[in-house]
Amino acid sequence: MKTIIDEMLEKPHSGDTNYTSKDFKPDVDVRWCAGCGAISVLSPAQRLMPELGIPKEKIVFISGIGCSGRFPYYMDTYGFHGIHGRALPIASGLKIARPDLSVWVVTGDGDNMSIGGNHFIHACRRNVDMNVLMFNNEVYSLTKGQYSPTSHRGQITKSSPLGALDDPFNPVALALGASATFVARGHDKDRAQLQQLLLKASQHKGFSFVEIYTNCRIFNDGAFDLYTNAESREDHTVWLEHDKPLVFGKNKNKGIKLEGFKPTIIDLTAGGNSINDVLVHNEKDSTLAFILANMTYSETLPRPMGTLQNLDERSSYEDRVVEQIQQEVETKGIGNLESLLLGGSFWEIK
Amino acid sequence: MDKLIEHLEEVTVRFAGDSGDGMQLIGTQFSDTAGFAGNEVNTFPDYPSEIRAPEGTLYGVSAFQVHFGSKNIHTSGDFVDVLVAMNAASLKVNLAHVREQGIIIVNAEGFDDRNLKLAGYAKNPLEDGSLAKFNVFPIEMNKELKKAFIEVDTPTKLVQKTRNIFALGITYWLFNRPLEATVNWINKKFKGKEDVIMANVHSLQGGWNFAEKHPDFRKQYIIDKSELPPGKYRSITGNQAVALGLVVAATKAHLPLFLGSYPITPATDILHAISGYKKYGVKHLQAEDEIAGITSAIGAAFGGSLAVTTTSGPGLSLKTEAIGLAIMTELPLIIVNVMRAGPSTGLPTKTEQSDLMQAMYGRHGEAPMPVLAAASSADCFDMTLEAARIALKYMTPVMLLTDGYIGQASEPWRIPEIDKLPEIAPHFAQDAATFKPYLRNPETLARQWAIPGMQGMEHRIGGLEKEDGSGVVSHDPMNHQKMVELRQRKVDGIANDIPDLEVMGEQEGDLLLLSWGSSYGAAKTAVEHLQAQGHNISYAHLRYLNPFPRNLGDVLHKFDRVVIPELNLGQLKNLIQAKYVKRVMGINKVQGKPFKAVELEEKLLKLISMRDIKKWPTNKKEDLPVDL
Numbered sequence: 022m023k024t025i026i027d028e029m030l031e032k033p034h035s036g037d038t039n040y041t042s043k044d045f046k047p048d049v050d051v052r053w054c055a056g057c058g059a060i061s062v063l064s065p066a067q068r069l070m071p072e073l074g075i076p077k078e079k080i081v082f083i084s085g086i087g088c089s090g091r092f093p094y095y096m097d098t099y100g101f102h103g104i105h106g107r108a109l110p111i112a113s114g115l116k117i118a119r120p121d122l123s124v125w126v127v128t129g130d131g132d133n134m135s136i137g138g139n140h141f142i143h144a145c146r147r148n149v150d151m152n153v154l155m156f157n158n159e160v161y162s163l164t165k166g167q168y169s170p171t172s173h174r175g176q177i178t179k180s181s182p183l184g185a186l187d188d189p190f191n192p193v194a195l196a197l198g199a200s201a202t203f204v205a206r207g208h209d210k211d212r213a214q215l216q217q218l219l220l221k222a223s224q225h226k227g228f229s230f231v232e233i234y235t236n237c238r239i240f241n242d243g244a245f246d247l248y249t250n251a252e253s254r255e256d257h258t259v260w261l262e263h264d265k266p267l268v269f270g271k272n273k274n275k276g277i278k279l280e281g282f283k284p285t286i287i288d289l290t291a292g293g294n295s296i297n298d299v300l301v302h303n304e305k306d307s308t309l310a311f312i313l314a315n316m317t318y319s320e321t322l323p324r325p326m327g328t329l330q331n332l333d334e335r336s337s338y339e340d341r342v343v344e345q346i347q348q349e350v351e352t353k354g355i356g357n358l359e360s361l362l363l364g365g366s367f368w369e370i371k
Numbered sequence: 372m373d374k375l376i377e378h379l380e381e382v383t384v385r386f387a388g389d390s391g392d393g394m395q396l397i398g399t400q401f402s403d404t405a406g407f408a409g410n411e412v413n414t415f416p417d418y419p420s421e422i423r424a425p426e427g428t429l430y431g432v433s434a435f436q437v438h439f440g441s442k443n444i445h446t447s448g449d450f451v452d453v454l455v456a457m458n459a460a461s462l463k464v465n466l467a468h469v470r471e472q473g474i475i476i477v478n479a480e481g482f483d484d485r486n487l488k489l490a491g492y493a494k495n496p497l498e499d500g501s502l503a504k505f506n507v508f509p510i511e512m513n514k515e516l517k518k519a520f521i522e523v524d525t526p527t528k529l530v531q532k533t534r535n536i537f538a539l540g541i542t543y544w545l546f547n548r549p550l551e552a553t554v555n556w557i558n559k560k561f562k563g564k565e566d567v568i569m570a571n572v573h574s575l576q577g578g579w580n581f582a583e584k585h586p587d588f589r590k591q592y593i594i595d596k597s598e599l600p601p602g603k604y605r606s607i608t609g610n611q612a613v614a615l616g617l618v619v620a621a622t623k624a625h626l627p628l629f630l631g632s633y634p635i636t637p638a639t640d641i642l643h644a645i646s647g648y649k650k651y652g653v654k655h656l657q658a659e660d661e662i663a664g665i666t667s668a669i670g671a672a673f674g675g676s677l678a679v680t681t682t683s684g685p686g687l688s689l690k691t692e693a694i695g696l697a698i699m700t701e702l703p704l705i706i707v708n709v710m711r712a713g714p715s716t717g718l719p720t721k722t723e724q725s726d727l728m729q730a731m732y733g734r735h736g737e738a739p740m741p742v743l744a745a746a747s748s749a750d751c752f753d754m755t756l757e758a759a760r761i762a763l764k765y766m767t768p769v770m771l772l773t774d775g776y777i778g779q780a781s782e783p784w785r786i787p788e789i790d791k792l793p794e795i796a797p798h799f800a801q802d803a804a805t806f807k808p809y810l811r812n813p814e815t816l817a818r819q820w821a822i823p824g825m826q827g828m829e830h831r832i833g834g835l836e837k838e839d840g841s842g843v844v845s846h847d848p849m850n851h852q853k854m855v856e857l858r859q860r861k862v863d864g865i866a867n868d869i870p871d872l873e874v875m876g877e878q879e880g881d882l883l884l885l886s887w888g889s890s891y892g893a894a895k896t897a898v899e900h901l902q903a904q905g906h907n908i909s910y911a912h913l914r915y916l917n918p919f920p921r922n923l924g925d926v927l928h929k930f931d932r933v934v935i936p937e938l939n940l941g942q943l944k945n946l947i948q949a950k951y952v953k954r955v956m957g958i959n960k961v962q963g964k965p966f967k968a969v970e971l972e973e974k975l976l977k978l979i980s981m982r983d984i985k986k987w988p989t990n991k992k993e994d995l996p997v998d999l
Contacts, residue, residue: 022621022651022652023625024621024623024625024626024627025625025626025675025797025799026626026627026674026675026676026822026824028822028967029675029822029824029825034826049843051991070377072425076826077829078824078825078827078828078829079823079824080823081673081823084671084833085857086710086834090833092986093831093833094844097829097830098829099823099829099830100674100829100831100832100833101831101832101833102833102834103666103669103834103836104666104692104693104695104696104833104834105695107663107666107693109663110631110658110659110663110666110667110671111669112663112669112670113599113667113670113672113675114629114631114656114662114666114667114668114669114670114678115670115671115673115674116670117629117656117667117670118627118629118654118670118674118675118676118678119653119672119673119674119675119823119824121824122674122823122824139660139664140659140660141659143659143663143818147937163414163981167736172609188595207618214724234629255664256566263940267440274677284567314842323413330646341556345649346649346650346652349649350649350650352751353650354649354650355651356648356650356652357623358619358651358789359789361615361618361648361651362605362615362619362786362787362789363560363603363605363786364605364607366407366408366552366555366556366605366606367603367604367605367786368406368552368603368605369408369601369602369603369604370409370599370600370601370602370604371601
């Protein structure tokens with residue numbers, strides 16, 4: 022059966038798709054606080070859109086609730102501001118119904134790890150093709166400063182004046198554990214690098230999860246300084262890139278070596294260690310991805326940033342849906358509605 | 372010996388046994404055959420929530436009731452004329468339903484010491500005379516089966532598996548039914564397994580032959596054909612009818628169908644059916660929970676699908692926040708709630724009409740939503756089409772209420788000709804130059820539906836309040852007042868687009884029985900009986916609950932006394948009293964079971980006899996009506 026949607030999809034886009042980032046800025050004021058990390062994600066996202074080469078009516082941004090939830094209003098594409106925690110199922114329904122669309126989800130550590138946690142793990146395993154940007158500021162900001170599922174133990178917030186008792190989720194490890202195919206981590210202090218990471222996420226066919234450290238100036242200022250500021254990040258993070266050795270430090274003087282399953286730091290300037298001893302990243306290796314993800318809260322190891330995992334052998338859910346329909350039609354023919362209504366047994370009264 | 376023949380107008384047969392005895396199966400076959408033979412039919416499956424409860428226990432009894440006859444069959448029958456009981460427990464649980472002098476066919480092998488003990492019988496009821504007022508046929512079914520297969524080489528295990536079919540064969544003899552429909556079904560069901568087909572057909576015929584030859588089976592009962600409108604018929608449950616209605620509605624609207632759902636009794640059959648409709652291009656997601664079920668449907672609706680979520684009570688509670696989102700974003704969405712007895716987990720497999728208030732008001736904020744209720748299994752098809760029509764025309768979520776009774780009960784359905792069903796027109800935006808997401812059709816107040824892929828209409832919507840027209844987020848006080856009122860007016864206005872309430876019987880007078888949802892069958896039957904006895908009583912049935920039909924107030928005020936039967940403590944009654952300032956009497960039942968026609972009839976008779984309160988209602992406190 023040909024639907025109205027099928028007919029619409031047959032119409033070509035009129036005009037070209039040579040956009041600039043301006044084409045994705047709607048005529049509204051950005052209402053995030055001055056200096057908010059989210060603003061530093063918005064501009065790379067707007068600059069990335071022209072690179073996608075997709076007509077902008079085919080792009081949809083979907084959000085939940087929290088400061089991140091405002092994001093769709095600031096992108097001149099189709100957008101849907103959902104309810105708390107539910108951006109992922111809204112996006113899943115849309116993408117399954119409309120595989121032709123480029124679907125983006127913008128969420129936060131509260132929205133995605135707490136109230137939306139169940140949807141998150143299932144979205145990871147289901148592998149619907151969408152790009153999920155999770156703004157992690159390790160605090161609830163829109164409700165004005167309570168601890169979140171990524172707040173560290175002991176964190177002082179309005180709802181934990183004596184320190185939070187929970188241990189935090191490690192979002193990338195959670196995503197890996199739930200079988201997400203693309204898992205990465207970026208931050209708000211290097212826009213060009215973040216734009217590249219988002220591009221990579223968008224090029225991955227399947228579920229792409231990007232955790233983005235976004236600083237909340239008001240309720241958790243400086244939480245990520247060690248890992249994001251230009252002065253300290255070289256020594257405290259290691260950038261993961263496929264086929265590249267895990268070298269870090271201001272002078273590229275340190276490397277990560279695997280001893281068994283245990284990552285350790287080696288000094289490349291001291292005698293006895295060379296670049297050949299350094300672990301080389303393989304983003305297709307799930308076992309390695311777990312080991313690297315678990316460096317996250319280590320007190321001695323650098324924090325892993327960049328692409329932890331990028332698997333491409335698993336087909337996306339919405340493609341499987343289409344394939345199943347096609348297979349059924351091929352083997353049984355297009356459904357005949359009249360015979361469906363007649364069912365297995367009917368009788369006629371004359 | 373010649374057999375006697377007696378003609379009957381209607382009969383109720385109940386098949387009862389262990390959960391694993393295949394009672395639902397033979398009940399369905401018996402019902403299909405009755406339809407095939409030209410009768411009106413109505414069925415009621417009654418099964419425990421345990422999947423395979425321990426054998427022989429009282430709580431493991433599964434039953435299937437079939438009411439069939441030549442006319443006016445609107446319920447699954449008040450009293451059982453023929454009970455088939457496969458063991459002691461199923462006799463004990465179901466005996467109270469059986470009419471005096473009713474026929475009881477029992478598998479005598481299910482009355483050994485172990486079974487008697489499990490059923491709590493101190494003595495064997497087949498021997499102690501306690502069944503004297505019934506017509507009991509004890510049959511050693513395994514033994515008789517063995518005899519029937521004596522010349523056929525079939526493994527004993529396979530033979531014994533067909534015991535239920537043997538019992539079915541006996542009941543077919545009793546009503547002189549053709550075996551054809553069931554033989555066809557067996558051939559189709561077990562295609563490729565010749566030994567299984569042979570065993571079942573042989574067993575069915577064996578049951579028939581057993582009764583035919585047995586000296587105790589002396590009388591056959593004939594139920595004449597009904598006078599039904601010509602056409603093709605099939606047996607259909609409410610859940611099947613909803614599933615078919617959804618596929619047809621999507622076709623009529625030229626839209627793809629998307630179902631987001633999570634399994635829950637008694638709504639899951641809809642998910643089962645839809646998930647098998649892949650060759651019709653239907654997409655479905657069995658979501659991780661009820662919330663994902665509805666929110667995925669909302670996502671699909673945003674993308675231009677006819678989007679649906681199906682659930683029952685507890686699931687509906689979980690969906691409420693998302694329903695508010697669909698109301699706020701003014702997206703078309705169908706929510707099917709197959710009601711069950713609550714609150715909380717309640718009685719999962721039992722029926723109730725107690726979600727009406729939740730359907731009407733169960734959301735935070737002013738959140739109006741159209742609510743429809745199907746009257747019977749077959750009516751579920753029509754009301755599903757209505758739900759789709761209203762959702763797409765008015766850009767709104769619509770709740771369709773059915774319940775565990777009509778969801779699972781079946782009745783014959785006259786299969787419609789698809790070409791003759793009306794087209795459904797979605798309210799798509801047409802012109803990018805003038806497009807604004809919340810510009811409204813002045814007549815329906817529906818906003819325009821612009822979906823991703825429509826060039827030049829890129830826009831953002833969501834749960835925040837929007838400015839009318841532009842759809843820009845707005846916290847303006849007067850705009851909020853305007854939008855709240857607009858959403859209400861939009862839903863209220865649907866009253867101009869639905870049929871008036873029809874009254875059966877006198878159009879004004881003393882007494883009106885007003886029912887909704889699945890109480891239709893029992894209520895209508897009760898009034899038909901009373902009217903036939905010459906009593907002055909009228910009847911009306913509501914299928915539209917929000918908004919109500921335009922003429923409902925007029926109808927109510929034309930009667931001195933209005934009675935509303937419902938499977939709750941008076942939810943429709945309260946709504947009607949509040950809206951129309953009309954005192955109403957309730958007949959309320961919350962036992963997990965549908966009304967019997969006879970119980971309504973008795974209560975109405977009592978009311979009819981109370982002439983002294985004819986002036987009722989007054990506003991004096993002591994004169995306020997007491998629920999029956």
